[in-house]
Amino acid sequence: MSTPQHPDGDPVRDAGAPRAVITSGLPSQLIDTDPDETQEWVDSLDAVVDHAGRGRARYLMLRMLERSREQQVGVPSLRSTDYINTIPPEREPWFPGDEHVERRIRAYIRWNAAIMVHRAQRPGIAVGGHISSYASSASLYEVGFNHFFRGKDHPGGGDQIWFQGHASPGIYARAFLEGRLSQQQMDGFRQEVSHPGGGLSSYPHPRLMPEFWEFPTVSMGLGPINAIYQARFNRYLHSRGVRDTSDQHVWAFLGDGEMDEPESLGAIGLAAREELDNLTFVVNCNLQRLDGPVRGNGKVIQELESFFRGAGWNVIKVIWGREWDPLLAADRDGALVNLMNQTPDGDYQTYKAEDGAFVREHFFGRDTRTRKLVDHMSDKDIWALSRGGHDYRKLYAAYKAAMEHKGQPTVILAKTIKGWTLGSHFEGRNSTHQMKKLTAEDLAAFRDRLYLDIPDEALDKTLPPYYKPGPESDEMQYMLERRRQLGGAVPRRRAEFKPLKAPEDKAFDVLKRGSGKQDVATTMAFVRLLKELLKDKELGPRFVPIIPDEARTFGMDAMFPTQKIYSPHGQRYTSVDRDLMLAYKESEQGQILHEGINEAGSAASFTAVGSSYATHGEPMIPIYIFYSMFGFQRTGDAFWAAADQMTRGFLLGATAGRTTLNGEGLQHEDGHSLLLAHTNPAVVSYDPAFSYEVGHITKDALRRMYGEDPGAPLGGSRSPDVMYYLTVYNEPYNQPAEPEGLDVQGLLAGMYLYAPGQGDGPKAQVLASGVAVPWALRAQELLAQDWGVSADVWSVTSWTELRRQADAADEWNLLNPAEEVRVPYVTQRLQDAPGPVVAVSDWMRAVPDLIAPYVPGGMATLGTDGFGLSDTRPALRRHFHVDAESIVVRTLGELAKRGEVDRDVVRQAVEKYQVRDVQAAPADTSTDPEQQPGG
Ligand SMILES: Cc1ncc(C[n+]2csc(CCOP(=O)(O)OP(=O)(O)O)c2C)c(N)n1
Numbered sequence: 028m029s030t031p032q033h034p035d036g037d038p039v040r041d042a043g044a045p046r047a048v049i050t051s052g053l054p055s056q057l058i059d060t061d062p063d064e065t066q067e068w069v070d071s072l073d074a075v076v077d078h079a080g081r082g083r084a085r086y087l088m089l090r091m092l093e094r095s096r097e098q099q100v101g102v103p104s105l106r107s108t109d110y111i112n113t114i115p116p117e118r119e120p121w122f123p124g125d126e127h128v129e130r131r132i133r134a135y136i137r138w139n140a141a142i143m144v145h146r147a148q149r150p151g152i153a154v155g156g157h158i159s160s161y162a163s164s165a166s167l168y169e170v171g172f173n174h175f176f177r178g179k180d181h182p183g184g185g186d187q188i189w190f191q192g193h194a195s196p197g198i199y200a201r202a203f204l205e206g207r208l209s210q211q212q213m214d215g216f217r218q219e220v221s222h223p224g225g226g227l228s229s230y231p232h233p234r235l236m237p238e239f240w241e242f243p244t245v246s247m248g249l250g251p252i253n254a255i256y257q258a259r260f261n262r263y264l265h266s267r268g269v270r271d272t273s274d275q276h277v278w279a280f281l282g283d284g285e286m287d288e289p290e291s292l293g294a295i296g297l298a299a300r301e302e303l304d305n306l307t308f309v310v311n312c313n314l315q316r317l318d319g320p321v322r323g324n325g326k327v328i329q330e331l332e333s334f335f336r337g338a339g340w341n342v343i344k345v346i347w348g349r350e351w352d353p354l355l356a357a358d359r360d361g362a363l364v365n366l367m368n369q370t371p372d373g374d375y376q377t378y379k380a381e382d383g384a385f386v387r388e389h390f391f392g393r394d395t396r397t398r399k400l401v402d403h404m405s406d407k408d409i410w411a412l413s414r415g416g417h418d419y420r421k422l423y424a425a426y427k428a429a430m431e432h433k434g435q436p437t438v439i440l441a442k443t444i445k446g447w448t449l450g451s452h453f454e455g456r457n458s459t460h461q462m463k464k465l466t467a468e469d470l471a472a473f474r475d476r477l478y479l480d481i482p483d484e485a486l487d488k489t490l491p492p493y494y495k496p497g498p499e500s501d502e503m504q505y506m507l508e509r510r511r512q513l514g515g516a517v518p519r520r521r522a523e524f525k526p527l528k529a530p531e532d533k534a535f536d537v538l539k540r541g542s543g544k545q546d547v548a549t550t551m552a553f554v555r556l557l558k559e560l561l562k563d564k565e566l567g568p569r570f571v572p573i574i575p576d577e578a579r580t581f582g583m584d585a586m587f588p589t590q591k592i593y594s595p596h597g598q599r600y601t602s603v604d605r606d607l608m609l610a611y612k613e614s615e616q617g618q619i620l621h622e623g624i625n626e627a628g629s630a631a632s633f634t635a636v637g638s639s640y641a642t643h644g645e646p647m648i649p650i651y652i653f654y655s656m657f658g659f660q661r662t663g664d665a666f667w668a669a670a671d672q673m674t675r676g677f678l679l680g681a682t683a684g685r686t687t688l689n690g691e692g693l694q695h696e697d698g699h700s701l702l703l704a705h706t707n708p709a710v711v712s713y714d715p716a717f718s719y720e721v722g723h724i725t726k727d728a729l730r731r732m733y734g735e736d737p738g739a740p741l742g743g744s745r746s747p748d749v750m751y752y753l754t755v756y757n758e759p760y761n762q763p764a765e766p767e768g769l770d771v772q773g774l775l776a777g778m779y780l781y782a783p784g785q786g787d788g789p790k791a792q793v794l795a796s797g798v799a800v801p802w803a804l805r806a807q808e809l810l811a812q813d814w815g816v817s818a819d820v821w822s823v824t825s826w827t828e829l830r831r832q833a834d835a836a837d838e839w840n841l842l843n844p845a846e847e848v849r850v851p852y853v854t855q856r857l858q859d860a861p862g863p864v865v866a867v868s869d870w871m872r873a874v875p876d877l878i879a880p881y882v883p884g885g886m887a888t889l890g891t892d893g894f895g896l897s898d899t900r901p902a903l904r905r906h907f908h909v910d911a912e913s914i915v916v917r918t919l920g921e922l923a924k925r926g927e928v929d930r931d932v933v934r935q936a937v938e939k940y941q942v943r944d945v946q947a948a949p950a951d952t953s954t955d956p957e958q959q960p961g962g
């Protein structure tokens with residue numbers, strides 16, 4: 028029985044066998060057991076080089092390599108192969124479609140895609156768009172649409188497909204032919220607000236077209252990494268028995284320029300390691316990006332081949348169209364392949380912007396042997412030598428091989444021409460990416476090239492017509508039938524799932540009780556809650572903790588033995604801590620996604636997990652916990668795309684605050700991520716102070732995103748398509764029990780009065796959030812004891828939600844001047860509160876200042892602006908002037924401004940507490956070294 032082979036000759040690994048750690052390295056220590064025999068082989072090689080030349084020697088060596096692979100000798104594989112198609116013509120499968128009809132369909136789609144963009148440039152609109160990218164990739168998509176992409180009605184559940192963002196016109200054009208979009212909608216391309224009946228979004232934006240697009244792509248690099256983690260998540264769901272994903276495939280269509288993004292290549296190792304053969308990348312290698320060539324002096328296909336092969340992917344190059352096959356077959360001495368190998372991309376681009384004579388002269392003419400090869404061909408024939416990415420059958424062969432390949436993900440590197448079929452002003456031109464209109468001459472030539480039956484007089488310069496054959500035409504029938512066979516239209520998003528039951532109240536008891544005599548940080552409080560929630564029969568299995576190598580820092584290592592870490596290979600080694608209670612446990616059924624030190628990958632996992640309610644109709648709850656500093660700052664764009672994808676779930680910005688993660692210094696101490704989070708409209712941020720607050724927020728969030736939403740705390744409905752961002756801290760302090768009659772509505776809306784001031788001296792309002800609430804409480808004591816001031820302390824759970832609610836009221840008032848004025852919640856709460864308002868947090872002042880416009884009488888703010896530094900917490904808090912003593916001084920200062928205390932009192936306070944002196948700050952007694960981060 029012959030061993031199954033990869034197309035490049037690698038034997039398929041037995042899934043049960045241990046994976047070799049050295050996949051293709053050269054051994055460094057070899058023992059020669061028969062030197063005479065070795066010498067004979069070496070002499071033979073030398074003789075071939077002498078008599079038949081290096082070309083022949085190379086052939087023999089490669090042939091030996093191929094043979095030894097077939098024999099499973101285990102020699103290193105090549106990092107790159109010749110610049111020819113990976114699948115030779117004799118191994119191409121039979122093409123099951125009707126090539127002619129499919130070419131016609133493609134012509135209609137090509138036309139409508141370009142015309143849609145062209146029409147969007149009409150006077151008064153001129154909203155831009157892209158023509159050339161789809162023109163280069165039409166065949167790449169159409170092979171998929173007609174033969175591979177499975178829709179949501181497919182018994183397997185359908186594929187997940189990432190379309191290249193600026194190829195969207197082609198995808199709309201197909202939907203138009205399929206009858207999913209009307210001409211009116213096509214004319215609304217990029218006019219989402221003003222177009223009658225609604226418009227089409229510029230790029231794949233699920234949030235803007237929630238029944239059409241599934242995966243946002245246009246921030247380059249996020250598509251590839253998200254696709255990898257989607258494929259991985261599909262496996263995870265399968266392994267955990269949540270859903271059978273065995274018949275689902277993930278496709279990502281990418282630009283060759285896009286592959287320069289670090290995110291594009293950064294996770295390809297994971298895809299190989301986890302043997303994601305449910306994943307195919309198709310890279311449209313048109314050799315150009317926006318400004319010019321991707322690798323003018325090099326060869327992007329070769330470079331990508333070596334990256335992907337090196338990482339352990341199956342690589343299929345589709346470089347040349349079928350017209351080249353006879354030439355390559357006649358290339359006895361390898362002169363043509365040699366030319367192909369040596370020609371840089373910049374030249375290949377230029378050839379296609381010239382003509383057949385130019386190609387004869389500057390390509391084939393460089394070697395007398397290759398010049399002779401094309402002697403019998405006219406310039407027109409030479410011009411018609413196509414690129415692989417435009418040859419439908421070659422692409423079909425590649426896609427089929429990709430689908431059948433086992434044990435590795437596949438990348439198809441398809442060489443195309445940017446602007447293909449659009450004529451000489453577009454094809455291969457450096458400016459082609461930006462061109463969005465065709466001249467009258469271009470339009471006519473384009474029509475002729477596509478053999479479309481559109482009369483000259485219909486070719487209006489501004490509004491040339493769309494082309495749609497009648498429903499009875501062969502093409503329409505064929506196209507719709509193909510989609511029916513493959514499970515319906517693509518792309519399509521469906522967000523149907525059974526809401527999850529609300530968690531049992533008892534899960535929250537642990538937080539309500541407070542921490543008694545113990546000091547507990549809010550991070551630990553959240554982790555305790557999570558452990559409780561994991562016990563819930565229905566909800567428990569739905570949680571997916573995602574950790575970028577900080578589980579121990581956050582006290583989540585306790586979950587390793589119970590929830591286990593997902594690994595498709597289980598745990599095949601003898602674990603060093605196997606005898607410990609808290610052993611590091613990997614398992615095929617593991618619930619935790621441990622991503623290693625990889626925030627980009629974690630954000631991609633978060634997106635895949637958090638959109639499972641739509642992608643798979645299975646609501647899963649991602650709990651992505653990370654160093655807050657490495658969240659919105661590092662992967663803010665990924666979170667933005669997650670928001671577009673309507674991802675739901677929890678982001679836990681742990682070790683929050685500029686002074687709380689003390690010791691770690693400038694690059695770790697986060698005093699601003701709440702401000703960054705506020706810029707994302709789908710992110711609902713909270714900065715809780717106490718564990719019971721964490722409990723209420725989490726409970727409300729679960730119901731909003733996954734269950735039957737009880738509605739907003741202040742009334743009205745709210746979108747479930749949000750992600751909750753909770754900033755939690757690593758500083759242990761006493762967690763009070765939930766107060767009697769807690770103002771839950773206020774807590775959820777963003778603020779509630781936690782500790783009213785006592786006594787009848789001058790009044791003040793101190794607003795604090797998160798870890799600053801205990802400082803405010805201490806300040807309250809000092810103000811009363813030392814200065815006879817009675818301060819109310821508010822816990823502000825969310826500066827950002829207060830601001831949003833206020834902005835909404837403000838806008839309503841603006842537009843409805845005749846109606847009763849709506850008073851923002853924050854204004855309502857503070858308008859009768861006596862005395863000055865002082866706000867404090869462990870964040871930069873701009874965070875509390877978000878509510879300032881709505882605070883009657885204004886507000887004074889204390890904050891941690893500037894870079895963090897390493898020191899003790901008291902020193903840092905004194906340095907930034909946010910500690911209790913600083914709050915006191917600030918409050919007295921505000922009272923002095925209002926004439927409620929004497930100015931000299933402020934001077935006395937500054938002196939008494941020595942607030943200018945960091946060394947005078949009282950020592951920190953609360954630090955528990957066990958709860959310090961690992962760095
Ligand atoms: C992160 C990011 N940076 C820049 C851009 C702007 N941009 C849009 S398309 C494009 C060029 C794309 O080239 P390539 O990936 O080769 O795609 P092609 O159009 O050639 O198929 C650029 C730079 C973007 N969309 N995303």
Ligand SMILES: [Mg+2]
Nearest residue numbers: 283284315316
């Ligand atoms: Mg490109």
